[in-house]
Amino acid sequence: MKQGYPIARAGQRIGLLGGSFDPAHDGHVLITREALRRFGLDRIWWVVSPGNPLKAHGPAPLAQRMAQARRLLGGDPRVEVTDIEARLGTRFTADTLRSLRALYPGVKFVWLMGADNLVQFDKWEQWREIMETVPVGVLARPGWRTEGRYARAARIYRAAEMPFWASQRLAEGPTPRWCFVNIPMSRLSSTEIRQSGGWVRD
Ligand SMILES: Nc1ncnc2c1ncn2[C@@H]1O[C@H](COP(=O)(O)OP(=O)(O)OP(=O)(O)O)[C@@H](O)[C@H]1O
Ligand SMILES: O=C(O)c1ccc[n+]([C@@H]2O[C@H](COP(=O)([O-])O)[C@@H](O)[C@H]2O)c1
DSSP states (O other): OOTTSOOOOTTOEEEEEEEOOTTOOHHHHHHHHHHHHHTTOSEEEEEEOSOOTTOSSOOSOHHHHHHHHHHHHTSOTTEEEEOHHHHHTOOSHHHHHHHHHHHSTTOEEEEEEEHHHHHTGGGSTTHHHHHHHSOEEEEOOTTTHHHHHTSHHHHHTGGGEEOGGGGGGTTSSOSSOEEEEOOOOOOOOHHHHHHTTOOOOO
């Protein structure tokens, strides 16, 4: 594997949590720990985005966000903070996933997101390709549980939804498949932290 790219073995179940992490907070840590357990994952990579294609304002510098995310995680060996999108030169998730599949044959990737992202998922570039090629794990977020469950993408792919009690098998088997899990929730958000002055950009 090229330098700077995370290591993974064929057969490993790896969750990908994409985000701006501007800054990372305990809500991210909570959903990461829950996703590991609920979706039966071996590892989770935090895919720190160079910039969300749907957001008009750019985030803090990538290096600053990566360093803060690593400090927050405190060296949990199951979680890796990666700048893989900057390395791959991808911005859209569908492109990132296509590149990762080619780079890591045999690795079982799962795309993870909070319920708020499921609501706007049908606006993402080639979102159907994402659904058709990668299992998707959705984690409850305060204020978004109901909207998430009835989002357009959720309705279109209702037949591919796995029951919560089978969530541990999300990474195995044919796609499309997705699963929504109710978890203990955190109200934290990066927007609120930024607005309260809790994150000063370099
Ligand atoms: N408190 C939370 N509960 C559940 N999911 C969350 C929570 N915070 C973030 N997420 C999820 O983590 C991923 C990355 O989130 P992101 O970096 O955008 O943080 P955010 O707090 O949503 O930021 P912002 O407020 O800037 O939109 C997204 O899939 C998002 O839905
Ligand atoms: O591919 C897309 O069209 C797309 C549109 C919006 C968001 N995303 C991804 O969703 C993840 C969460 O984004 P954000 O900015 O809400 O933290 C992050 O990995 C983004 O690259 C992807």
